[in-house]
Amino acid sequence: MSEFGHIDEYRELFENAPCGYLTTGPDGRITKVNATLTTWTGFGADKFIGRRLHQFLNMAGRIYYETHIAPLLRMQGFFNEFALDFETAAGERLPVIANASERRDAEGALLFTAVVVIKATDRRRYERQLVEARSELQKGLATERETAELREQFIAVLGHDLRNPLAAISAGARILQRSGALREHKDLRVLDMINTTVTRMSDLIDDVLDFARGRLGKGIVLNCDSTQPLEPVLEQVVDELRTASPDRIIETSFDIREPVNCDRARVGQLLSNLVGNALTHGAPDQPVRIGAKTEGDELKLWVANAGEPIPAAAMERLFEPFFRGDVRDSRQGLGLGLHIASQIAQAHGGRIDVTSTADETRFVFKMPLALAAS
Amino acid sequence: MPHLGPVIVIVEDESLLRLDSAETIEHAGFEVIQAANADEAIAILNARLDIHVVFTDIQMPGSMDGLKLAHFVRNRWPPIKIVATSGQVVAGADDLPAGSVFLPKPYRGAEVVATLRELTGAS
16 A cells, blocks of 8 residues: 555545544634534535634533633643534534644644544433433422322321211111110121221221321321330220120230330230231131230230231231232221331330241230330 | 209210210210200200200301300300310310310210219219
């Protein structure tokens, strides 16, 4: 290949490179421009030569060039990866990324500045889309939060409104019971079932309200009192559950010897939810066993049932709201019972642990006897 | 109808609740007159001079809710005692006329009876 051929090859590389080139002289005027850039911009080389780079930029580009690029070039001799917008002969915007570097002679006098321009239409569009997508996402999240809050307020209001008609049904059942008008065994059984159902529904409403309160940021409020005994409250809860499930056996062993600084109604609710869960998921022909004792500086309350062990996958999600295991019968609730039980445990500085084997599934609630001030 | 004991006006818009409470209170030896709203209660109070206690729900439709009724009764008939109940609001000392009693819903029959006995001095 001849010397002449080499020069042609370099010229070809300069003119038709996949990027735009231009050089400016010491006075800042353009001295060379390649064919790629003249094609992109639609301005011939003769339009470039002798003019200044910023004359080919849009207004924002000119300001940016004057305030950032030119001073930095003078100070450090180069400037990499700056984003500019050219304005084409057709008046369109041509977004580019550019690098610039100066060449100086041995004495430090500026010979020329070389500028490489890479078309960045796609890249700049992606960047803009990313920014837009992020702000859309943030808007979406804010809307989602508002919707969630509205939904929980709705649940709270609904819960309250459901209580009134439920109280009326319960009052109606009491009136019938008192009247003595119902004498047939079947009629009395129906009355019992109405009462049981009212209790169940009222528990569900309590759960929903507690959940909504928790989500609305008020959390579970405790009304602790260590001067009153806990055991009668637990007995009462068990009595109610025995009445509600007369064909199930519930065995208890309570041995609470120390005062427990707790919200007794809440611990009663926790027990009720754990026993409700055991009755729903335990083997129906096996007893549900309940125990409570004070041990060291802890209260330990447990509920155990026989039956299929809890699958490992379900184990991790047991205490999540609205989690429901396999539906065995119509006693199935909203899936809030265990979630609220765990919230009550946490509010008391305690926790609920679960073990589940082929022999037994056992929930154990532990809390400190003296609740640390929080 | 023999005069039983102190006379109680029970104001409650939910008829089953009203009937249930009325029976419970009657059973405990009081005479009970039922009103479904504040207007009915005021008509009864205008007509009878032997009312001891007004037992009223707070949330009620109509021209007056239970709190307004309580203040109206206190101004018009100062000796009449007031018991108010609600499942939604907790009435504080400032909301009700002095000497009134607030019972949160759901209340038990025994609680109502005990409160009425205390206010009327009936045994």
